[in-house]
Amino acid sequence: MEQSQPLAERIANQLRRHILLGSLAPGVSIKERDNAEELGVSRTPMREAIRILAKEGLVVLRPARSPIVAAPSLKEVSDDLEVMSALEVLSGRLACKNATPEDLAEIERLYQKMLDTARNGDSVDLFEVDMDFHRAIAAASHNKSLAETHSAYVARLWRTRYLSASIKSDRDRSLRQHGEIVRGLKARDARFVAKEIGSHIRHVVTNVADLFDEREA
Amino acid sequence: MEQSQPLAERIANQLRRHILLGSLAPGVSIKERDNAEELGVSRTPMREAIRILAKEGLVVLRPARSPIVAAPSLKEVSDDLEVMSALEVLSGRLACKNATPEDLAEIERLYQKMLDTARNGDSVDLFEVDMDFHRAIAAASHNKSLAETHSAYVARLWRTRYLSASIKSDRDRSLRQHGEIVRGLKARDARFVAKEIGSHIRHVVTNVADLFDEREA
DNA sequence: CAATTGTTTTTGGTATACCAAATTTCCATT
DNA sequence: AATGGAAATTTGGTATACCAAAAACAATTG
Numbered sequence: 103m104e105q106s107q108p109l110a111e112r113i114a115n116q117l118r119r120h121i122l123l124g125s126l127a128p129g130v131s132i133k134e135r136d137n138a139e140e141l142g143v144s145r146t147p148m149r150e151a152i153r154i155l156a157k158e159g160l161v162v163l164r165p166a167r168s169p170i171v172a173a174p175s176l177k178e179v180s181d182d183l184e185v186m187s188a189l190e191v192l193s194g195r196l197a198c199k200n201a202t203p204e205d206l207a208e209i210e211r212l213y214q215k216m217l218d219t220a221r222n223g224d225s226v227d228l229f230e231v232d233m234d235f236h237r238a239i240a241a242a243s244h245n246k247s248l249a250e251t252h253s254a255y256v257a258r259l260w261r262t263r264y265l266s267a268s269i270k271s272d273r274d275r276s277l278r279q280h281g282e283i284v285r286g287l288k289a290r291d292a293r294f295v296a297k298e299i300g301s302h303i304r305h306v307v308t309n310v311a312d313l314f315d316e317r318e319a
Numbered sequence: 320m321e322q323s324q325p326l327a328e329r330i331a332n333q334l335r336r337h338i339l340l341g342s343l344a345p346g347v348s349i350k351e352r353d354n355a356e357e358l359g360v361s362r363t364p365m366r367e368a369i370r371i372l373a374k375e376g377l378v379v380l381r382p383a384r385s386p387i388v389a390a391p392s393l394k395e396v397s398d399d400l401e402v403m404s405a406l407e408v409l410s411g412r413l414a415c416k417n418a419t420p421e422d423l424a425e426i427e428r429l430y431q432k433m434l435d436t437a438r439n440g441d442s443v444d445l446f447e448v449d450m451d452f453h454r455a456i457a458a459a460s461h462n463k464s465l466a467e468t469h470s471a472y473v474a475r476l477w478r479t480r481y482l483s484a485s486i487k488s489d490r491d492r493s494l495r496q497h498g499e500i501v502r503g504l505k506a507r508d509a510r511f512v513a514k515e516i517g518s519h520i521r522h523v524v525t526n527v528a529d530l531f532d533e534r535e536a
Numbered sequence: 537c538a539a540t541t542g543t544t545t546t547t548g549g550t551a552t553a554c555c556a557a558a559t560t561t562c563c564a565t566t
Numbered sequence: 567a568a569t570g571g572a573a574a575t576t577t578g579g580t581a582t583a584c585c586a587a588a589a590a591c592a593a594t595t596g
Contacts, residue, residue, distance in 0.1 A: 181464045188408075245401060246395065251402060
């Protein structure tokens, strides 16, 4: 009953999917015993998996209480996006300095794939490519800590951004902005890239705020 | 054998101290069994404590091997500092917008304490106040995620910055810079604060690089 | 009927037992 | 003496057992 990858991480991945896709709704409790039994594993790795997700901010631990799926408020999501924006801007700046031609080629490839998916694929596919695009920029910074921390925020904000991305209204603007970012990176114009990334995320914040407003109806 | 605070966290705190103060040198392995027995606890909380420190970057987990105390290279430390700098700059900017008068008073109090400690106390005390000062700025941003992520980097870089702070040569410049930061915050001049914080950390990077050079001798 | 207290149940925290992979040791063979 | 490999040991991963605190529930009492 084991593999090359620790069981706890596989459980964490599984739980993460359930949370992000919504089959584990925000606010519901995750009982060690029940969930472990349900997946046919013992409490020990389940416990560790929960801790992993807690560090990522997807579940919150309460002393002497069941952990629950995080239900972030608009303020918390906005705060997360603000940090993530700073991380991405830094990524962009560093990428202008450190990106190899291969890095740039990969980023451009993802951008083309994005244009393609926008025309033919569904919104989930498009979203996946979008995430890959931003992750590729972080990787191109050649700063491992930055890429890791950025990745943690991507995970935490996955669900929110997924919902935000389903707002098709300004998909065109979004695509255009990504194009600008690619252009800036290739020209290694750090200031321009920083401006575009900042603007891009500000739009995401706006969309998310709208989503929260609608939810109250 | 339990308290209000989970045992794992207390163990993590204890291990963290040992690592940061150097009694657990970089590179040495942390065996679950041995360390647990040494502290008179079982493997379960020890295991969890190790995972906590791994997430913080203080120990590294190797598949099917003992975890070891992290021995970051100059490149890794510089990368960490680069991210931390961005986080602090963002903190400063947001603090200019969101800090309450109480926040500012607390920051100024810490600054005065710093001046006082520089005159009378030892370098460890001074360092502690320094860390508190930067943490207070992050807190004044009123962005919880930012404060938490920043705090994680503070912990990871604790030892390095501690060593860096023992370089007394530019203690005066450092103190003056902190004063400028306080001045900027009170004037709520985000641009000025960002500039000063950035400059401050660039000096830290320089000091750390010197330290790494010396170590090779 | 409400309130309070005592009991049962649920739940997370901790300890221990067991297993398999990986390392090390050491002997047999050349 | 060198080497190949098998057995023993070490170590982390997983399962299970036990405990205490907290919550839920029930019963008793005013």
